[in-house]
Amino acid sequence: MRFPLSLTTSMIGYMAGKTIKREKKFPLVLMLEPLHACNLTCTGCGRIREYSKTIKEKLTVEECLASVDEAGAPIVSICGGEPLIYPEIGKLVKGILNRKKHIYLCTNGVFMQKKLAEFTPTSRFFFNVHLDGLKESHDKAVEKDGVFDQAVEGIKAAKAAGFLVCTNTTIYKETDINEIDALFGFLSKIGVDGFMVSPAYGYQAVHDTNPDGAEELFMTRADIRAKFSEAQKLFAKYRMMSSPIYLDFLAGKRELTCAAYANPTRNVKGWKGPCYLITDKHHDSYSDLIKNTDWEKFGYGKDPRCENCLMHCGYEISAALGVNGKLGDSLKMLLWQLS
Numbered sequence: 001m002r003f004p005l006s007l008t009t010s011m012i013g014y015m016a017g018k019t020i021k022r023e024k025k026f027p028l029v030l031m032l033e034p035l036h037a038c039n040l041t042c043t044g045c046g047r048i049r050e051y052s053k054t055i056k057e058k059l060t061v062e063e064c065l066a067s068v069d070e071a072g073a074p075i076v077s078i079c080g081g082e083p084l085i086y087p088e089i090g091k092l093v094k095g096i097l098n099r100k101k102h103i104y105l106c107t108n109g110v111f112m113q114k115k116l117a118e119f120t121p122t123s124r125f126f127f128n129v130h131l132d133g134l135k136e137s138h139d140k141a142v143e144k145d146g147v148f149d150q151a152v153e154g155i156k157a158a159k160a161a162g163f164l165v166c167t168n169t170t171i172y173k174e175t176d177i178n179e180i181d182a183l184f185g186f187l188s189k190i191g192v193d194g195f196m197v198s199p200a201y202g203y204q205a206v207h208d209t210n211p212d213g214a215e216e217l218f219m220t221r222a223d224i225r226a227k228f229s230e231a232q233k234l235f236a237k238y239r240m241m242s243s244p245i246y247l248d249f250l251a252g253k254r255e256l257t258c259a260a261y262a263n264p265t266r267n268v269k270g271w272k273g274p275c276y277l278i279t280d281k282h283h284d285s286y287s288d289l290i291k292n293t294d295w296e297k298f299g300y301g302k303d304p305r306c307e308n309c310l311m312h313c314g315y316e317i318s319a320a321l322g323v324n325g326k327l328g329d330s331l332k333m334l335l336w337q338l339s
Contacts, residue, residue: 027073033267090118112154121162159191194241225252245319258314
């Protein structure tokens, strides 16, 4: 993903320090899930299904901050569930920012206007609003009318108050690329700072609970590459926060190796292993997750659950780390960051 210049500089220093210490596996982004409860029941969401038995549980602010310290990642993605219904979200964000971290708060946008007063604008804090299409398509995806309009009003209020706002869009099998063009054009006009995209592929939590629906919604690796190849010209028109190397990978123009270890997930049950989408175990500590996971067993061609995965939490991170790097990648990434 694209970062503010301040984070780009700190990331370079952070990664250089890890290299000097000869650390081969270290985190770049901590996926922090203080709760899994949500005000919506989105069709493609595996969290509310996988964690149905613990849906009412929450991490304390102290547990969240301890996890931030334990991982040490320079970026924290606060997700869930819906983070804006976490009772102490303002206190949590402040505590993370006091640790000089950068935050992407992932939200459906419904409560943005209501909660804005709990936050202070800074270059180290983004609202990341999930929008999967224009009004009709998005409201259908989240299974509730009016959500698109509420999210848009939240974005407008946040921009008027001086906040950075990006959006994240999941591309499904039946997604109309022309509609995504219209969506990004509309969002650009209301001041959105950049766009992330992610392919929708089926994974265990959604397949187990909705096998017929999953077949209609989600894509195979071949489907994803055909869809994203079609969308290449579209992405060139807008300020994309997904890196050009990751977008090339999605379009089938190059290969990357998953680096899920660099994107650990902490939730109410522990450190989710091995990755954001596959749960074999919840570890008691970050170090246990890293040391006691056989990372070589996972990835495309190794574990059948990874067969169709091109998820940003493994492959976007891989691009940032320079895994499978090619001549010219560094210049390409630098020009993208500065554009």
